[in-house]
Amino acid sequence: MMIGWFIMLSSTLEVVEGLVAMLTCYLALRFYSLARERLFLALFTSFLILGLGLLIHGLAAGVVLLMAPRLRLPTFVLALRSLALTLSICEAFAYGLLAYSYTRYGAPRHGGQAGQGVLPSLMLMPALAASPTNSMGQEVVVGLVRFHPLLEGLILAILAYLAFKTISNFLSEKDVNPFLVSFSFLFLAAARVCFVLAFSLTILYITAHVLQLLAFLSLLIVLLRVVRA
Amino acid sequence: MRGRTARYRSKLRIIADILTVINEEGGAAGPTRILYGANLSHERMMRYLAEMEEKGLVRRVELEERWVRYEITDRGRRLLREMRKMEEFLRAFGLEI
Numbered sequence: 628m629m630i631g632w633f634i635m636l637s638s639t640l641e642v643v644e645g646l647v648a649m650l651t652c653y654l655a656l657r658f659y660s661l662a663r664e665r666l667f668l669a670l671f672t673s674f675l676i677l678g679l680g681l682l683i684h685g686l687a688a689g690v691v692l693l694m695a696p697r698l699r700l701p702t703f704v705l706a707l708r709s710l711a712l713t714l715s716i717c718e719a720f721a722y723g724l725l726a727y728s729y730t731r732y733g734a735p736r737h738g739g740q741a742g743q744g745v746l747p748s749l750m751l752m753p754a755l756a757a758s759p760t761n762s763m764g765q766e767v768v769v770g771l772v773r774f775h776p777l778l779e780g781l782i783l784a785i786l787a788y789l790a791f792k793t794i795s796n797f798l799s800e801k802d803v804n805p806f807l808v809s810f811s812f813l814f815l816a817a818a819r820v821c822f823v824l825a826f827s828l829t830i831l832y833i834t835a836h837v838l839q840l841l842a843f844l845s846l847l848i849v850l851l852r853v854v855r856a
Numbered sequence: 857m858r859g860r861t862a863r864y865r866s867k868l869r870i871i872a873d874i875l876t877v878i879n880e881e882g883g884a885a886g887p888t889r890i891l892y893g894a895n896l897s898h899e900r901m902m903r904y905l906a907e908m909e910e911k912g913l914v915r916r917v918e919l920e921e922r923w924v925r926y927e928i929t930d931r932g933r934r935l936l937r938e939m940r941k942m943e944e945f946l947r948a949f950g951l952e953i
Contacts, residue, residue, distance in 0.1 A: 670951075732951045793879075799950075800947065800950070804944060805950060851950065853945045
């Protein structure tokens, strides 16, 4: 029951977030097709990978959940762990590329618990197989939808850098769109802190997803404002 | 400093200025008109025009010996129309080209 609720929440929100990322990707592609500037290509690639990662994880995790009654527990756990790894790699690459874009094209300004990782989780599988699905511990459930706290920590470091850059931009520009983008990256970084801590305190997983959703909705408002400019 | 108090133009803004000059001249303009209209040095203007030609934003037309004009292409016109959105998008993220 707990697993189903968690994965369904995670999947639904990730699909919404993935769609926003794909919209950003489309806009960057449209600009690249006109200006042929590498920056737009980097933004397109970054948001494409992020969007695909979120959509694939969101949709596939939902499918795995629907098929859960027909799957053996080790297969179920392995499928979710593989999807979680795919999402983490996509996020790390996408945010990393975005951070690289800031080092290269940034506008000039004046002014855990490592023990709960892959191997321990895989070692847990026989124990999980021996117990009914609905008796899984809450911390184990988080481990099914998020791969490893260290990988989450790496993504957090990149997001902290992006939040710093976008907040600096807002302080320089003092306008609505830069504010919304800085708000978005600040919330993405805060959400990542909650994802890392959720490995120990499960309730933070919900907080993390709410923060991440707010971040993507903020980005969506920016996109709508840009399109209407 | 950027935005309303900008002291320099971004590359995107310079490209837009060049395209605007050509567009306002009826779709084609000579180097001298572009140079004055976009407020660029000759060397910089030629560098930008070469890059814009490579990206398909303008077309170089040689009318007679030593008489060259630059025509705006359809892509150039579309870029000019989308310019404001592009600038707003980049400004929101704090990025610049």
